[in-house]
Amino acid sequence: MAVAKENIERAEKPLESKDEVVIHAKGIKKSFGEKEVLKNITFDLKRGENMVVLGRSGQGKSVTIQCVVGMLKPDGGELMVFDDEVAEMSDEELKQLRIKIGFLFQSGALYDSMTVRENLEFPLTRVLKLKDQAEIDKKVEEVLDNVGLLDAIDKLPSDLSGGMRKRVGLARTLIVNPEIMLYDEPTTGLDPITSREISELILHMQKKYKTSSIIITHDLECARITADRIMVMNDGEFIAEGSWAALQKSENELVRSFFNKTT
Template sequence: MSNDTKTEEIKGGGGDTVINMCHVAKSFGDNTVLRDINLDLKKGENLVILGKSGTGKSVTIKCVVGLLTQDKGDVKVFGQDVSALSENKLKELRVRIGFLFQSGALYDSMTVRENLEFPLRRVLKLNDKKDIENRINEILNGVGLPDAIDKMPSELSGGMRKRIGLARTMILKPEIMLYDEPTTGLDPITSKEISELILSMKQNYHVSSIIITHDIACAKITADRILVMDKGAIVKEGTFDELEHSKDNFINSFFK
């Protein structure tokens, strides 16, 4: 089976809404970052948010996990209003959401093993060494880096950091994944590998994902549906093929 056919098979999804953002606005002082964001993420779907730098893409997904609180509008995850949740409820919800940061955000004073142990011991409260070891090995094999287990983050390349960051997030088996510019700063080959890894996460772990990017190659590989953002609002929605053939100059500028 060719890679492209395989990719097409993995794509597709739909069904229940897991994330719903309705008329969300957010400002930092006088700087309005989000004006009016409306989006739905369906269960099992890979939703790509495409847009230039500084259009509020990262702020959008930070509102989803409650790292930032919107000034107006509603953000609902699994039907729960994120801004109305108590600290404990928010913590419980966050365990069901994975967040891959742009830099990987690995804890740089810990080895890869300790990075992966951290959520297992503190969130899942696991203490059985063998069980922890098995889970770590399984997830490291999943991201293709079984030999990095005892390395420090400073010894890893950019692509490896992102893979380990993804492993640390996926080790909790979240139902939703939020990827913040997963391929930024990587060479085209590593970018493609990361994009395919995102797709394989959907296949292997059945996660629903929002992928923030301005990398068209990544969007092509991963997207079931694409939202284009500009100046804090969604300006266009469609599949990759639909947007690729759009006559809108702004949309076209991404595909050139």
């Protein structure tokens, strides 16, 4: 995989040309006023891969995936999703792109006044325009069963624990069968046991739905469980990439300080 900065630490060999790339970012920059949040972000996400972006809070991780779905427009660089330049897309093209990209927010972003069933029906009727209630019911029940929450189908979000709300949020995102999943701090606010369960569920869903995913986190255990490859971000730049095992042996003091916390 090509990276913009020549001195980025690669703990393993780059992607081979035969790997199909679904997101290609090169030299992405983004500032808010005088603050430069993204300085030179370059990466490729290949089909079927879980790529974790690991770093402390405030380093530009969430801004990166907001650029991917067109919520934010980069100030410079190239950002291609499914071979199309995101910055050049019309509103309608962005709408169609977002159907293919699932975005799991930190909060889960459920509608509080709707039951779990109604929350999951919403994207089926509003996004996919399904009208057959039997088909809708089947999809809702299937995806809830996949996240282990079929019994909660008629409960309100207020009746659920934090971990259960995360599961419902994941189910609602997956119900439209996205090709790419973007996870923004999926384990934030959860206890260690629930965090591990959510991380293992992300891995299970990747295999079941064959999604390509970017997982934004500063949770080291989440990164260890879910990642095929890890990109370490610091101060708006990637400073290292590789597997968990390889990055544990990094000679970069900052990278090593991350991984030594778990040893």
